[in-house]
């Protein structure tokens with residue numbers, strides 16, 4: 001899309017947001033043109049990771065929320081804002097982690113491990129959240145896992161994040177995590193050999209590694225270089241506090257664009273693995289949602305969930321927000 005087209009679509013989106021009483025919440029993995037805040041000439045009202053956007057969703061005054069992220073995030077925003085209409089520009093914006101587990105799978109895990117609490121990463125659909133004890137994000141998973149008295153916990157659905165958490169939790173508390181087999185198809189590409197290669201080529205770089213990267217990728221990242229293993233927010237915070245000029249980044253490619261925008265003088269090296277689900281959201285389909293609001297043609301975009309599912313999924317999400 002040329003600059004002229006982009007600026008026309010930007011002004012159209014800004015105009016319709018005002019007319020239709022709507023806000024845009026945009027995730028850090030969105031294409032750069034959707035990460036630009038309205039105050040900086042773009043269209044987003046808030047940019048954040050999933051926990052940050054969940055919190056913003058509880059503070060929104062507008063009647064309509066347009067969620068530029070993936071569907072499980074928009075569902076969470078809806079469950080926290082039942083009186084509002086929540087829209088996603090493409091219903092096909094899924095997630096390999098969220099689709100790896102169903103509510104029936106959680107019930108079966110409970111049957112196999114009676115009495116063991118279930119912690120679900122927020123990357124799950126509403127029906128799955130309705131069956132768990134508490135949700136977590138990569139930002140508060142450690143403190144939530146530590147808060148349970150039980151010696152065992154079921155952690156779903158991300159096996160890699162679960163393995164990374166297990167190491168820390170078992171070392172610090174002796175707790176054992178029972179894991180599911182879900183994988184983020186983006187972060188699983190940061191294998192041990194990929195990380196080793198980037199590190200060997202950039203021995204002076206610090207390493208920024210997301211919790212969803214496989215354990216062998218994490219081990220290969222930190223055997224010599226310093227850096228951080230954590231959430232998107234931990235990565236942003238670490239770079240802000242570091243004196244380094246060069247970083248290897250093991251997370252979704254467009255987080256690199258966010259970092260470069262924040263720190264233009266620093267270098268961020270990444271193989272640029274993009275999430276195909278996040279990239280379904282564009283300026284064009286964001287404009288289409290706004291055009292549809294109020295016309296009676298919103299069903300392709302509106303998040304509609306059964307009342308009973310929302311009622312049961314709310315407490316695990318609310319408990320998660322208490323750990324901010």
Ligand code: SF4
Pocket residue numbers: 029070094095096097098123184185186187252275276277278
């Ligand atoms: S980056 Fe991974 S966890 Fe995030 S939405 Fe895409 S597939 Fe899901």
